[in-house]
Amino acid sequence: NLVFSLVVSIPDLNSTQIIATIASRFAVRSFTSLIILNQPRDPCYFGEIIRPSPSIMAVDSVGRPAPSNFTVLVSSNVLNISGLLSIQTEKGTAVFSNIKMPQYNLSTYTEGQRYSLTFFALKPGINPISSDTFSLLQGIENDFRLSAQPAYLQAQNQPFKNILLQLRDGGGRLVISGHSARVDLLLCSNCESSSATSCICQVVNERLYGDGLRDKDGKLVLCSQASSGTIVFEQIVVGVPDDSYFLKFTRYKDVECNQLYPVEGLGRQFTYSSKIRVASFSPVRFLDLNLSSCPSDSSVFVAGEPIKPQPQILGIFDSSNKP
Structure with a gap:
């Protein structure tokens, strides 16, 4: 990281030299490292472009960016990635906005395996760098819905019939495991249509009870994890009659309803039942x-x-x- 000045010497006819400084002082630095500004998201998805777009920068020993332009390549020793895999930097930075994961192949896919990307600079002296590891899932999970709607008329203090939800990926395939859903009971009014999203709603989970929604200590448990691609709520029991209930289901990427599932594009974070009326059926009818x-x-x-x-x-x- 030395500082230089450019000096030009011109000999004259008398063999003496005319010395002139024709440039201001400047620095010469050695750029030996790549850094990753945007890491691939975990998880990534088969057949989809990596988001966010990984961006790479060449820096010197104290992290200052390289001012020159050069080419950066990306590769994987496991994945057959495609897209634009060679990028020319601008002021030392390259953004890979079109790295596409391979299509899902059951014969080559190993559940639980971790993957990474490696970036190389086509410039002598700059070392390659590998991304953080990530897992691969079977397509963006954007179809989250009830496989069957509950009946409109339900009896007070009686379990609803099994409530079943399914999560499917972008190719329509059932996602087998690794996710869960939470149920909330909504009491709604001023509805402009038959959808809960057109209403003014409040959560009334205190009206829920039943053995299927409580743990061994009697605490209300509103989470259910997927089994063979289906989330089942076995006993939803409402203890207070009313004419305008809805069930709201929220999806999570873990099995204990702690981490909300990241949603992009047409993906669904929530899904709702149709309108439900809970009636008080007494022995006197x-x-x-x-x-x-x-x-x-x-x-x-x-x-x-x-x-x-x-x-x-x-x-x-x-x-x-x-x-």
Whole structure:
């Protein structure tokens, strides 16, 4: 890191020299290292471009960037990556915005394996550098939804039928493991459509109970992890009747609902059930019967033929006079 001045000497006809300084002082530095400014995200996805785009810079011994331009290559000794793998730097920095991972291949994929990228500068004296390691998953997981909606009418204090969610990757393949979901009970009003996202909602998890949502100490547990590609909530029980409930499901990238799943593009962070009404079905129920459809005391019918008129039930009501 010495400082120089450029001096030019011109001999004249009398063999003497005319010395002139024609440049200001300047430094000459040795750039021997590459640094990675943006590391690949963990995880990455088969068949997808790496995000964020890795960027590389050449620096000297104290971290100052190189002012010159040169070429940087990227490679992997395991992955058959594609895209633009050779970049010309600008002021010592190269941004790789088009590194694409290979397509998923079951015969060559090893679950749990870690991968990395190595960057080389086509300039003498600059050492290569490897990225942080990352795992590979089977495509961006952007399809997170209920495999079947719960019935609109549910009974108070009775378990809903099994609630099933599935997470599929960008190719429509079922993601087998490594994720979970949390359920929250919403009470909504002022809905502009049938979707929970058009309503004003509040979380009312205090109305949830049931053995399937509690641990051994009785604490409410709203998380369920995937098994064979499906997340199951076995017992969702609502203890308070109301006409406008929704279930909200949030996905996580771990199995204990601690780390929210990163979502890009069309990916879904949340999914919602359709509207649910929880009714108070007590032992006392009554029917609203159309009396004019009932046979009179003097009616005579022919054996083997339908009764005319047929009895008409107009409604079935619980003890709260709700159908």
